Amino acid sequence: MKLQTLYKLFFVVVVTVFASCVDTLDKIGFTIQPENDRVSVGTDTLKLLSRTIQVDSVFSRTKYPILGEYIDPVFGNIRSEYVGEFYYPENQAFKDGAIIDSVRMTVSYSSIIGDSLAPMRLAVYKVIEELPKNKDYTNFDPKTKSDMSAPLGTKTFTGRNNTYRTETYYSGNTTQTIKIYEIFTKLPKSIGEDFLNEYKKPDHGMLKNTDTFREFFPGLYVTTNFGNSTILNVNLTSLNIFYKYLDPKGSSTKTDT
Template sequence: MLKNRLLFYCALAISGITAFSCTKEPDLIGLDLLPPGDLLNIDYIDTSSIVAYTVREDSLRTDELTLNLLGSISDPVFGTTTASIYTQYRLSKNNITFGENAVADSMVLTLVYKGIYGDSLAPKTIRVYEMADSINYDSSYYSTRTIPVLPELIGEATFVPNLSEADSVDGNYMPPHMRIMLSQAFADKIISADTNTLKDNESFQKIFMGLYLTSEQATTPGTGSILYFNLLDAVSRLKIYYHNSTDTSTIDFPIGSYSARFNQYNHNNYAGADPSMLEQFADSSANTEHLYVQSMAGTKIKLRIPYLKALAAQKRIAVNEALLVFTVEDTSGVYEVPAQLALKKLDADGDYTALPDETEGSSFLDGKSRSGKEYRFRITRYIQNRLLNPGDPDYGLMLFAAGSSLSGNRVTLRGPNAAEGKIRLLIYYTIVD
């Protein structure tokens, strides 16, 4: 039989206190989450219950993504990160011929912009090399993978990205794009290829294995940017301009959806990053006033809620709602925070498993940025299951940026030791006989 319906606001945060008390005033942060009229029914339980610290991401799969990232950013909190691209390019048709006495006039690489993260006004320097080993469309490639490249630079450009203005090239409309002139030696290599090399893509890619694009490293904190490109757009291609004995013409070498491609992310071992983050890498018990989430296979947060065992032993309860709330530390907007964070359970092997609340749909679990100031997760079923089965192994939770493989965003959150706005777990429940 249900007893009096009680609504408890449980602000669970690391404070070093293992017992609980109902004598303190509730923290006003988070009271906006309560239904109107229920403020008089609140008890405040002060516990040492959430353990959280920052860990490094091992690597993420980055092949055949819808976006590819390129650039370098020197973040005053996260240090310097450089994003590079490995990609194939293809014949536009089989049995390409350039005609008699063909001569390459020039060759251009174009990549269509889809966005930018960081300083959009600063010049960028992008360099292009030929790959010295092949990649395979059917293989998996991760963010730490590197492919050998030939030493000769075949293209370089320094420019300020213009993502707002379309261009007209050769009389044709082209969406905003990066344009890099490739070397004459590389163009000559293409145009002098024999007919067997140019008969089909399998033969072509044995000789022309692909391109490696990388950025000059940003070195001054607060500078640099990460460019987003759509390599699936028809304008993302190589184009050779040539003439032969009878005519002048062009031939495209598209990238497209059938080209193997992947991103490589280099965090430079987090040199110059916030010392607190580096301490958490080395020691999970280090000061956790701040926690750090970075995309591009950067950093994530491991969490545990050990107090739930004690709560389960004290009373039988039915959880009406449980909200896990994270407060953003830096809301200045200089570095845009991730649009959404993701939360997963960990199994015995450290792999991700879905929270039971995900069966209600992504909007139920939430995790979306609230005006860049806060993230909330509804984990009602997860908390109820933990309370009903306190003896089950608990391997913790992992918090990370949703879409981390194809985004440059990052965020600093207030951690368990923050003076204000620390992590909070709000549990609304009913006592059951």
């Protein structure tokens, strides 16, 4: 009785092992797929030729210009500069008794290409002709529309200077904080005085709307005149006019605010 039971157990084990040895999954799917539905896959080699064609204009309507110069070992010298207008803030007003203190242009950027420690020098020139309107592509030389006799201001900088602020961006559950580096360039105080004198005219003179403001202040031409190792990805270019005035209600000592 015991021998018969052991024999049956042994027989089941042998059959199971034998079935496991011959089992294969390589052909699953192909055995039920029609011959006409099978796809043949192969490779090939193609030869493509390309070339660079110089165009007569470049896309110029951008809020994020690039500035600087960089010598690449493969592509050679890369240089970029920009010229642009400014938007006069709506309902902007000077306080009564305003006295211009200083004028400053700020170039803000968050990323660079090249050497972050090599010195560069920024130069700002006054635009003296109104820039083309409503054109996405332009090909004019900024120097022909600017007063190139002398820069309004210059500033030496490095790509990772010590002047920066932080901005935090939120996207869903993700938070990202980035550094915004800034280059401050002092400009002549006379620019601010011209703005103030124009504002004091009836109906605020040429500061009353965007079109007349473009005629009053056509813009600035921003370039570099020293260094060839850094290119900046500019986020914002702003013109700041600082002034002081006497607030009759806010100062017991009658000092400037």
